[in-house]
Amino acid sequence: GAVVSQHPSRVICKSGTSVKIECRSLDFQATTMFWYRQFPKKSLMLMATSNEGSKATYEQGVEKDKFLINHASLTLSTLTVTSAHPEDSSFYICSARDESVGGQFFGPGTRLTVL
Amino acid sequence: DAKTTQPPSMDCAEGRAANLPCNHSTISGNEYVYWYRQIHSQGPQYIIHGLKNNETNEMASLIITEDRKSSTLILPHATLRDTAVYYCIVRVGTGGFKTIFGAGTRLFVKA
Numbered sequence: 001g002a003v004v005s006q007h008p009s010r011v012i013c014k015s016g017t018s019v020k021i022e023c024r025s026l027d028f029q030a031t032t033m034f035w036y037r038q039f040p041k042k043s044l045m046l047m048a049t050s051n052e053g054s055k056a057t058y059e060q061g062v063e064k065d066k067f068l069i070n071h072a073s074l075t076l077s078t079l080t081v082t083s084a085h086p087e088d089s090s091f092y093i094c095s096a097r098d099e100s101v102g103g104q105f106f107g108p109g110t111r112l113t114v115l
Numbered sequence: 116d117a118k119t120t121q122p123p124s125m126d127c128a129e130g131r132a133a134n135l136p137c138n139h140s141t142i143s144g145n146e147y148v149y150w151y152r153q154i155h156s157q158g159p160q161y162i163i164h165g166l167k168n169n170e171t172n173e174m175a176s177l178i179i180t181e182d183r184k185s186s187t188l189i190l191p192h193a194t195l196r197d198t199a200v201y202y203c204i205v206r207v208g209t210g211g212f213k214t215i216f217g218a219g220t221r222l223f224v225k226a
Contacts, residue, residue, distance in 0.1 A: 106158035
Protein backbone atom coordinates (compact mmCIF):
# COMPACT_ATOMS: atom_id res chain seq x y z
CA GLY A 1 0.00 0.00 0.00
CA ALA A 2 0.86 3.66 -0.29
CA VAL A 3 3.36 4.80 2.34
CA VAL A 4 4.09 8.32 3.50
CA SER A 5 7.07 9.06 5.71
CA GLN A 6 8.03 12.07 7.76
CA HIS A 7 11.39 13.17 9.06
CA PRO A 8 12.23 13.82 11.77
CA SER A 9 9.72 12.02 13.96
CA ARG A 10 10.63 14.20 16.89
CA VAL A 11 12.52 17.48 17.18
CA ILE A 12 13.36 19.80 20.04
CA CYS A 13 14.68 23.25 19.25
CA LYS A 14 15.38 26.55 20.90
CA SER A 15 13.08 29.51 20.52
CA GLY A 16 14.00 31.63 17.51
CA THR A 17 15.43 28.85 15.40
CA SER A 18 13.89 27.39 12.25
CA VAL A 19 12.90 23.77 11.85
CA LYS A 20 12.35 21.86 8.63
CA ILE A 21 10.05 18.84 8.44
CA GLU A 22 10.10 16.54 5.41
CA CYS A 23 7.18 14.58 4.02
CA ARG A 24 7.86 11.89 1.42
CA SER A 25 5.62 9.62 -0.59
CA LEU A 26 7.68 6.43 -0.75
CA ASP A 27 6.02 4.37 -3.45
CA PHE A 28 3.90 6.80 -5.40
CA GLN A 29 4.03 10.27 -6.85
CA ALA A 30 2.03 13.00 -5.21
CA THR A 31 1.21 16.23 -6.97
CA THR A 32 -0.72 17.31 -3.92
CA MET A 33 0.23 17.02 -0.26
CA PHE A 34 -1.40 18.47 2.81
CA TRP A 35 -0.02 19.73 6.10
CA TYR A 36 -1.89 19.53 9.40
CA ARG A 37 -1.12 20.43 12.97
CA GLN A 38 -2.64 18.88 16.05
CA PHE A 39 -2.63 20.09 19.62
CA PRO A 40 -2.99 17.64 22.54
CA LYS A 41 -6.43 16.02 22.70
CA LYS A 42 -7.61 18.09 19.74
CA SER A 43 -8.45 17.17 16.19
CA LEU A 44 -6.22 17.73 13.18
CA MET A 45 -6.30 21.22 11.75
CA LEU A 46 -5.50 21.67 8.07
CA MET A 47 -2.78 24.27 7.59
CA ALA A 48 -2.11 24.24 3.87
CA THR A 49 -2.29 22.37 0.60
CA SER A 50 1.06 21.84 -1.05
CA ASN A 51 1.12 21.67 -4.84
CA GLU A 52 4.12 20.36 -6.76
CA GLY A 53 5.75 23.10 -8.76
CA SER A 54 3.52 25.91 -7.51
CA LYS A 55 2.79 27.91 -4.41
CA ALA A 56 1.04 26.35 -1.47
CA THR A 57 -2.50 27.30 -0.59
CA TYR A 58 -2.86 28.26 3.06
CA GLU A 59 -5.97 27.96 5.19
CA GLN A 60 -7.41 31.07 6.76
CA GLY A 61 -5.45 32.19 9.78
CA VAL A 62 -2.25 30.31 8.91
CA GLU A 63 0.74 32.60 8.41
CA LYS A 64 2.47 31.71 5.16
CA ASP A 65 5.67 33.52 6.16
CA LYS A 66 5.76 31.57 9.39
CA PHE A 67 5.12 28.17 7.87
CA LEU A 68 7.06 27.90 4.62
CA ILE A 69 6.05 25.07 2.34
CA ASN A 70 8.07 23.79 -0.59
CA HIS A 71 6.95 20.98 -2.90
CA ALA A 72 9.87 20.74 -5.28
CA SER A 73 9.35 17.17 -6.46
CA LEU A 74 6.56 14.66 -6.86
CA THR A 75 7.67 12.76 -3.78
CA LEU A 76 8.78 15.45 -1.35
CA SER A 77 7.17 18.36 0.44
CA THR A 78 8.82 20.30 3.23
CA LEU A 79 7.37 22.46 5.99
CA THR A 80 9.71 24.96 7.61
CA VAL A 81 8.63 26.56 10.85
CA THR A 82 10.52 29.82 10.88
CA SER A 83 11.60 31.59 14.07
CA ALA A 84 9.88 28.97 16.15
CA HIS A 85 8.34 29.88 19.49
CA PRO A 86 6.94 27.71 22.28
CA GLU A 87 3.40 28.20 20.97
CA ASP A 88 4.47 26.46 17.74
CA SER A 89 5.02 23.26 19.70
CA SER A 90 2.63 20.76 18.21
CA PHE A 91 2.23 17.51 16.32
CA TYR A 92 2.64 18.14 12.58
CA ILE A 93 1.19 15.61 10.16
CA CYS A 94 1.38 15.48 6.39
CA SER A 95 -0.68 13.55 3.91
CA ALA A 96 -0.25 12.80 0.24
CA ARG A 97 -2.72 12.16 -2.51
CA ASP A 98 -2.18 9.05 -4.60
CA GLU A 99 -4.06 9.77 -7.79
CA SER A 100 -3.59 6.25 -9.15
CA VAL A 101 -5.75 4.75 -6.42
CA GLY A 102 -7.78 7.81 -5.51
CA GLY A 103 -6.69 7.81 -1.91
CA GLN A 104 -5.10 10.13 0.63
CA PHE A 105 -2.47 8.68 2.93
CA PHE A 106 -1.05 10.15 6.10
CA GLY A 107 2.45 10.27 7.49
CA PRO A 108 3.29 9.20 11.05
CA GLY A 109 3.65 12.77 12.27
CA THR A 110 6.44 14.96 13.67
CA ARG A 111 6.37 16.16 17.24
CA LEU A 112 7.93 19.60 17.54
CA THR A 113 8.88 20.99 20.92
CA VAL A 114 10.17 24.54 21.10
CA LEU A 115 11.93 25.46 24.32
CA ASP B 116 -17.59 19.62 2.47
CA ALA B 117 -20.56 18.49 4.54
CA LYS B 118 -20.32 18.63 8.30
CA THR B 119 -20.49 15.44 10.31
CA THR B 120 -21.66 14.77 13.85
CA GLN B 121 -20.23 11.98 15.98
CA PRO B 122 -20.56 11.09 19.67
CA PRO B 123 -17.48 12.27 21.57
CA SER B 124 -16.72 8.90 23.12
CA MET B 125 -17.84 5.27 23.25
CA ASP B 126 -16.89 2.15 25.13
CA CYS B 127 -16.79 -1.37 23.77
CA ALA B 128 -15.94 -4.73 25.33
CA GLU B 129 -13.08 -6.62 23.78
CA GLY B 130 -14.30 -9.21 21.29
CA ARG B 131 -17.64 -7.52 20.77
CA ALA B 132 -18.68 -5.48 17.76
CA ALA B 133 -18.08 -1.74 17.95
CA ASN B 134 -20.70 0.32 16.13
CA LEU B 135 -19.69 3.92 15.58
CA PRO B 136 -22.42 6.24 14.27
CA CYS B 137 -22.04 9.34 12.16
CA ASN B 138 -24.63 11.87 11.03
CA HIS B 139 -24.10 13.77 7.78
CA SER B 140 -27.54 15.13 7.01
CA THR B 141 -26.31 17.76 4.53
CA ILE B 142 -24.31 15.37 2.38
CA SER B 143 -24.40 16.03 -1.36
CA GLY B 144 -24.94 13.43 -4.04
CA ASN B 145 -21.30 13.42 -5.12
CA GLU B 146 -19.79 13.26 -1.64
CA TYR B 147 -18.27 10.11 -0.24
CA VAL B 148 -18.21 8.99 3.40
CA TYR B 149 -14.71 8.24 4.66
CA TRP B 150 -13.57 6.80 7.96
CA TYR B 151 -10.11 7.23 9.42
CA ARG B 152 -8.75 6.43 12.84
CA GLN B 153 -5.89 7.85 14.84
CA ILE B 154 -4.12 5.85 17.48
CA HIS B 155 -2.39 7.98 20.08
CA SER B 156 0.60 9.93 18.73
CA GLN B 157 0.35 8.44 15.25
CA GLY B 158 -0.89 9.73 11.91
CA PRO B 159 -4.46 8.94 10.82
CA GLN B 160 -5.05 5.55 9.24
CA TYR B 161 -7.53 5.03 6.44
CA ILE B 162 -10.23 2.48 7.28
CA ILE B 163 -12.93 2.45 4.63
CA HIS B 164 -15.05 4.65 2.41
CA GLY B 165 -18.30 4.45 0.46
CA LEU B 166 -20.75 6.41 -1.64
CA LYS B 167 -24.11 4.66 -1.49
CA ASN B 168 -23.66 0.96 -1.01
CA ASN B 169 -22.48 -0.79 2.11
CA GLU B 170 -18.82 -1.65 2.04
CA THR B 171 -16.67 -4.23 3.80
CA ASN B 172 -12.94 -4.79 3.95
CA GLU B 173 -10.54 -6.61 6.21
CA MET B 174 -10.76 -3.90 8.86
CA ALA B 175 -14.38 -2.93 9.05
CA SER B 176 -17.82 -2.61 7.50
CA LEU B 177 -19.53 0.61 6.52
CA ILE B 178 -23.30 0.82 6.54
CA ILE B 179 -24.80 3.87 4.83
CA THR B 180 -28.51 4.59 5.19
CA GLU B 181 -30.62 4.72 2.08
CA ASP B 182 -31.06 8.51 2.34
CA ARG B 183 -27.28 8.77 2.97
CA LYS B 184 -27.82 11.10 5.90
CA SER B 185 -26.06 8.83 8.34
CA SER B 186 -23.66 5.92 8.45
CA THR B 187 -22.22 3.39 10.88
CA LEU B 188 -18.73 2.00 11.04
CA ILE B 189 -18.64 -1.52 12.39
CA LEU B 190 -15.55 -3.15 13.83
CA PRO B 191 -16.81 -6.76 14.05
CA HIS B 192 -14.54 -8.03 16.82
CA ALA B 193 -12.94 -5.12 18.64
CA THR B 194 -9.53 -5.62 20.22
CA LEU B 195 -7.59 -3.46 22.65
CA ARG B 196 -5.53 -2.21 19.70
CA ASP B 197 -8.66 -0.68 18.20
CA THR B 198 -8.70 1.93 20.96
CA ALA B 199 -8.36 5.17 19.00
CA VAL B 200 -10.13 8.29 17.81
CA TYR B 201 -12.35 7.53 14.83
CA TYR B 202 -13.11 10.26 12.33
CA CYS B 203 -16.06 10.25 9.95
CA ILE B 204 -15.46 12.58 7.02
CA VAL B 205 -17.58 13.53 4.07
CA ARG B 206 -15.68 14.59 1.03
CA VAL B 207 -16.12 15.16 -2.68
CA GLY B 208 -14.16 12.83 -4.92
CA THR B 209 -12.26 9.66 -4.19
CA GLY B 210 -9.29 11.18 -2.45
CA GLY B 211 -8.14 14.19 -4.35
CA PHE B 212 -9.59 16.82 -2.13
CA LYS B 213 -8.47 18.15 1.20
CA THR B 214 -9.71 16.29 4.24
CA ILE B 215 -11.25 18.34 7.02
CA PHE B 216 -11.35 16.58 10.36
CA GLY B 217 -14.09 17.02 12.95
CA ALA B 218 -13.77 16.09 16.60
CA GLY B 219 -14.23 12.36 16.03
CA THR B 220 -15.27 9.61 18.44
CA ARG B 221 -12.84 8.36 21.05
CA LEU B 222 -13.40 4.60 21.24
CA PHE B 223 -12.21 2.78 24.34
CA VAL B 224 -12.02 -1.00 24.00
CA LYS B 225 -11.98 -2.59 27.42
CA ALA B 226 -10.82 -6.04 28.43
